[in-house]
Amino acid sequence: MREKTLTSLSEVIFQDLSEGEKQEYHSFQKVMTSYILQAQEEERKRVSRELHDGVGQTIYSMIVGLNMIEQLPLSDDLREHFILVKEMATQALNEVRHIAVELRPCSLDDWGILPALRSFIKQFEQTYGIVTVLRATGEERRYSSKIETTLYRICQEAMINAAKYANIDQLSVEFYEQNQQLHLVVADQGRGFDLQNIEIKGTGLGLYGMRERATLIRGTLLIHSVPGHGTKIKVCIPLEDEVDNT
Numbered sequence: 001m002r003e004k005t006l007t008s009l010s011e012v013i014f015q016d017l018s019e020g021e022k023q024e025y026h027s028f029q030k031v032m033t034s035y036i037l038q039a040q041e042e043e044r045k046r047v048s049r050e051l052h053d054g055v056g057q058t059i060y061s062m063i064v065g066l067n068m069i070e071q072l073p074l075s076d077d078l079r080e081h082f083i084l085v086k087e088m089a090t091q092a093l094n095e096v097r098h099i100a101v102e103l104r105p106c107s108l109d110d111w112g113i114l115p116a117l118r119s120f121i122k123q124f125e126q127t128y129g130i131v132t133v134l135r136a137t138g139e140e141r142r143y144s145s146k147i148e149t150t151l152y153r154i155c156q157e158a159m160i161n162a163a164k165y166a167n168i169d170q171l172s173v174e175f176y177e178q179n180q181q182l183h184l185v186v187a188d189q190g191r192g193f194d195l196q197n198i199e200i201k202g203t204g205l206g207l208y209g210m211r212e213r214a215t216l217i218r219g220t221l222l223i224h225s226v227p228g229h230g231t232k233i234k235v236c237i238p239l240e241d242e243v244d245n246t
């Protein structure tokens with residue numbers, strides 16, 4: 001339904017345009033999408049750091065202060081109340097850190113794609129109870145920020161889709177370089193779905209967004225899914241232009 005509406009809308013927009021104008025429109029759209037995604041990542045980075053360094057540090061200082069007060073002689077009633085307050089402060093700190101990492105983990109900028117994926121997987125396993133095996137072959141190195149962000153976001157979406165829809169307790173993530181291309185494969189052996197007739201259970205923007213992100217850095221995204229036999233999401237990113245670590 002959504003796709004039909006979008007198709008007819010683009011048909012109306014494009015019907016009076018020449019081939020050249022259509023191409024121009026498409027490249028403009030591509031540049032705009034790239035800017036929007038980059039701006040969104042920058043904003044996430046800013047809010048994430050602010051939460052971590054601002055509110056997070058304040059709550060941390062509160063907990064240190066509470067630890068000092070705990071050493072003082074307190075009545076039983078007061079101590080009971082005190083323990084409750086300290087627990088709430090600790091929970092608030094954990095929540096703030098969790099949100100900051102979800103927005104954009106600083107490990108992605110500071111340490112790169114693999115350390116960021118490892119910590120995402122750790123959190124993912126705790127949240128969903130799905131054992132996730134990451135197989136990374138080759139020498140660990142940095143890629144451009146665009147490549148690392150794209151792969152991280154695609155992997156995140158593919159893993160969360162698997163957790164929400166595949167009904168699985170195991171998941172595999174592969175990461176390797178081959179023929180000047182970087183490959184990421186997220187595979188589950190769960191419910192699967194019919195690619196010709198996708199039953200959209202959420203917003204339906206996830207698969208679309210993954211492909212969009214991959215295309216923007218000249219990559220490709222392959223989705224293989226068979227009902228009853230699982231889903232495989234494969235991303236390939238060309239590495240020829242990778243000359244530095246920016």
Ligand SMILES: Nc1ncnc2c1ncn2[C@@H]1O[C@H](COP(=O)(O)OP(=O)(O)O)[C@@H](O)[C@H]1O
Pocket residue numbers: 161162163165166188190191192193198199200201202203204205206207208231
């Ligand atoms: N790993 C998966 N296993 C089973 N079904 C999936 C999987 N990934 C995606 N799907 C199906 O594809 C649909 C579209 O996914 P997506 O585009 O990410 O949108 P959303 O997650 O918002 O529903 C999902 O609603 C689900 O029905």
Ligand SMILES: [Mg+2]
Pocket residue numbers: 157160161202205206207
């Ligand atoms: Mg989704």
